[in-house]
Amino acid sequence: MDQANLDGKRAAHSRQPELPKPLFSIRRYGLSVLGVSLALGLALLLEQFHFRDVEVPLLLFAVAMASWYGGLGAAVVAWALSCVGFDYFFVEPIHSFAIAPRELPYFFVFALFAALVTWFSTVRRRVERELRQARDDLEKRGVELAASNKELEAFAYSVSHDLRAPLRHMAGFSELLQKNSAKVLDDKSKRYVGVILESARKMGALIDDLLAFSRIGRAETDKAAVSLAQIAEEALAEVRRDIGDRKIVWKVDKLPAAYGDRAMLRLALVNLISNAVKFTRTRTPAEIQVGQAPATDDQIVVFVRDNGVGFDMKYVGKLFGVFQRLHSTESFEGTGIGLATVQRIAHRHGGRAWGEGVVDQGATFYLSISKSRQS
Amino acid sequence: MSAIGRILLVEDDPNDVELTLTALEEYHLANEVVITRDGAEALDYLYRRGAHADRSNGSPAVLLLDLKLPKVDGLEVLQEIKNDEKLRLIPVVVLTSSREERDMVASYRLGVNAYVVKPVDFHEFVNAIRELGIFWAIINEPPPGSIKRPGAD
Structure with a gap:
């Protein structure tokens, strides 16, 4: 969008008359004078036709209008003028x-009442202006957010397209080198080629994970009533396929029904359970429990508990960051994006994810999701 | 061996062309591959115009189509083929790096016959290409009018 267009939009947004300042002031005070004079004139005219006591509401109305449209300065002028006019004519x-002594209370009640109206009107006007300002800001931020979301999407798209191709070539030609030139390569060179291959493979996994992670942020959630018990069962089945002959004692509690995106919740549970499986590798038998923590008024909380290597609570803040790992890749493989994904899924369900652990004594990871169908 | 159908590969990246040909070579399918480097050239080949005006008659048994191409991109090529009364019979397989859902949906909406994401891992890549080659060039019966070379037994 070009600058002129932007400026035009901004001017339209501010919704304030674009008058030079002195002219604007004259108009504001003129409004007070005019309003009060009209009210007085009308009251005097009506008095000619024997309508009594119409001056009070008319003057109050004039004061209210002046303070509404003219602001505090105009309000004070209107108030003073109407007091003087009221005193002089009525x-x-x-x-x-x-002022006759017996009329003093009458006059003061009027003056006080007019002041009250002015004050209310001015406060109301300020609140309204602030609200309007806030709305405009919000609108603007919404537009900016949409633009940055779009940019992010384009970025992820081009990552998906363009980063994979060179990786494939690295892996492909290293493989061909390994195969076709095995005879001329010495052991050291063979190892080098192996490292290139392994790195390409790892980077491929990182890119895939990062894309999947960003997709969870971008995708529309497809929410419906779902059974967490069934989702947990599917997640368990998926994880169990890859555990080989390891000895794991499973304990799966009864899980409630929930409202959420089935695929996302499944991914969250798969991540939590496969983490538990991974970090109990040194235990025989490993014990993994999938359960439900006491629900709060508006949140369902499920947890996955294991008796694995655990973690130091000192680093709990780092657990859910993207590519944050607490263990070296040699001891436990992984890209370090699993828990970040879980956290993002929790956020998209109006909840959060958190963990508790003790070094060498296992860890528990919680996932809360909102019961409400709104979030 | 039975007859081998002609494969039209539309791919702009020379590295990808080489890897694909290497994979197909292992199964002696590489001889029947025609390579075009962008969407415009692929359409020239199919319509027998421009540089391909003199080629012999007949359609390829399958078209392996990359999506990100210079000049005319893969989806545009796909659209043009599927909108053409004669060309729409040619099986088109999108062979791309993109795992993005919108590319996949757009391709299927345009009537693609298969959608294959090129695996990063070389073994998987070779397997995918080999299986594509064997299926579309040998097992599958292409529509009438496709070029097939009688295979040597």
Whole structure:
């Protein structure tokens, strides 16, 4: 969008008359004078037709209008003018600025009432302006957010397309080198080629994980009533396929029904359970429990507990970051994006993910999701 | 061996062309591969115009189509083929790096016959290409009018 267009939009957004300042002031105060004069004129005219006591509501109305449209300055002017006018035309003795003692209460009640109206009107006006400002800011931020989301999507798209191709070539030609030139390569060179291959493979996995992670942020959630018990069962079945002959004692509690995106919740549970499987590798038997923590008023909480290597609570803040790992890749493989994905899925369900652990005594990871169908 | 169908490979990246040919060579399918380097050239080949005006008659048994191509991109090529009364019979397999859902959906919507994501791992890549080659060039019966070379037994 070009600059002129942007400026035009901004001006339209501010919704304030674009007058030079002195002219604007004259108009504001003019409005007070005009409003009060009109009210006085109308009251005097009606008095000719024997309508009594119409001056109070008319003057109050004029004061309210002046403070609404003119702001505090105009409000004070209107208030003062209406007090003076009221005193001169309607308070005994008539057509004099003096006030008879018995009329004093009447005048003061009017003055007080007019002041009250002015004050309310001014406050109301300020609140409304702030609200409008906040709405405009929000609108603007919404537009910016949409633009940055779009940019992110384009970025992820081009990562998906363009980063994979050179990786494939690295892996492919290293493989061909290994195969076709095995005779001329010495052991050291063969090892080098192996490292290139392994790195390409690892980078491929990182890119895939990162894309999957960003997709969870971008994709629309497809929410429906789902059975967490069934989702947990599927997740368990998926994880169990890869555990080989390891001895794991499973304990799966009864899980409730929930409202959420089936595929996302499944991915979250798969990540949590496969983490538990991974970090109990040194235990025989490994014990893994999938259960439900006491629900709060508006949240369902499920957890996955293991008796694995655990973690130091000192690093708990790092657990859910992207590519954050607490263990070396030699001891436990992985890209370090699993828990970040779980956290993001929790956020998209109006909940959060957190963990508790003790070094060498296992860990528990919690996932809360909102019961509400709104979030 | 039975007859081998002609494969039209539309791929702009020379490295990918080489890897694909290497994979097909292992199964002696590489001889029947025609390579075009962008969407415009692929359409020239199919319509027998431009540089391909003099080629012999007949359609390829399968078209392996990359999506990200210079000039005319893969989806545009696909659209043009599937909108053409004669060309729409040619089986088209999208062979791409993109795992993005929108590419996949767009391709199927345009009537693609298969969608294959090129695996990063070389073994998987070779396997995928080999299986594609064997299926589309040998097992599958292409529509009438396709070029097939009688295979040597």
